[in-house]
Amino acid sequence: MNGEMITFLVLGAAAGGFINGLAGTGTALFALGFYLVVLDPMRAVAIVALMSVLAGLQGVWIVRTEILAHPARFIRFLVPGLAGVPLGLMLLDVIDAGTLRIAIAVLLILYGGYFGFRTALPAFSRETPFLDGGIGLIGGVLGGAAGVSGALPSMWLSLRPWTKSETRAVLQPFNVLILITTVTLLFFKGAYDQTALRALVVALPSGLIAAQIGITVFKSLSDTGFRRLLILLTLAMGVGILVSELF
Template identity: 70%
Template sequence: MITEFYIYLALGALAGGFINGLSGTGTALFALGFYLVVLDPIQAVAVVAFMSVLVGLQGLWVVRVEIKSQPTRLLRFLIPGLVGIPIGLALLERINEGTLRIAVAALLILYGCYFGFRATLPAFSRRTPVIDSVVGLIGGILGGAAAVSGAIPAMWVSIRPWTKAETRAVLQPFNVVILSTTICLLFWKGAYDATALLALAITIPIGLIAAQIGITVFKRLTDNAFRRLLILLTLMMGVGIMISEVF
């Protein structure tokens, strides 16, 4: 069992770190399945959230120029997202988390299938500050209610005709800040016990190296290829969430 503990944590760190370095999101989707084999759900979420933030900081450095050049664009998503987190937590008392996650998964699958296999991608080019804020708010609400904060923002930014760096300059810091808030809440609940700390000691170095590999691949992608990758990633996110809830 001890050997399995190390193997599953290492595999999760490799998968989650690489996809975060590549796209700026999706760490939980690729890592959580491995972590849940050897950790209880609270510990697994605590570890993947911490690793997501840590490896995400590397991604932030890659697009630091784009973040500085468009701060208001990021804040349109981020501030409503932070407002949405406590709303999502409050909704947990009134809605079924599993049902909500299945509904989000179905939306991601439909979206990914429709846009992911089209010959040409949409290009929603006009400025949409109100929609951006609503998307950020929904992301925060879903993060608090069902731990899927990046799903709707990823859908929205993937159809904007921004460069890959501009897209990442919104998606990556949004996820880092939302997940940092999640870490604080989990710490308050005592999720970072001795087992979680041991898991972090194993996953952090592996995740950081894997993220660097993902960032290297990201730099080689064209803007259009990155948009298509992000759309297909939303499809995979939807399938992953659906499988985790149904089975």
């Protein structure tokens, strides 16, 4: 392992860890570009997924009270989401994942661009358990089919006038558990070989430290500031996905 590889692994882990600590999602968007310079796609995705889980557990811990206070809210997203992952993998045989990712990117850009710079943020306060479950299911399907499980839940939760901790108490554990499913599937595909494990050892310290810095910034945000951050992050996700697919 040379100096260039170590540098890109550390930078990717730091970028991904920070955004994970700050927003509870978006790790791959900020880290994957660094990893793909020095790793093949399967190993790069495997490292991003596992780093997202490890950094995300820190974020889950800081909102554990809110998770326990509203367990039904979290579960109605999660259970359909987990069921959606294998459905998404099955869809890979009949759809083009690249086309699907481009369609998702356009949706995220339109949403993030429209709401991200408005003075008044959208507010959808009515309880919608069946719709929430549907969002979770589609998030899981998109995670299995296109690797973007957090995109639709992020967009939907940014509409909710919840506190930042309530929002994160759904989004963060949803992403962590969907990604644990992804990590498990990648493990059985042989993605975590000696090269990947050495890369993980290099990346892990900077990723965990950066996640703590992101969590510190998260704590200083207002509830409205966090909602605006999620909306702008959907815009960034859309641009990042579109660029990766077209170029």
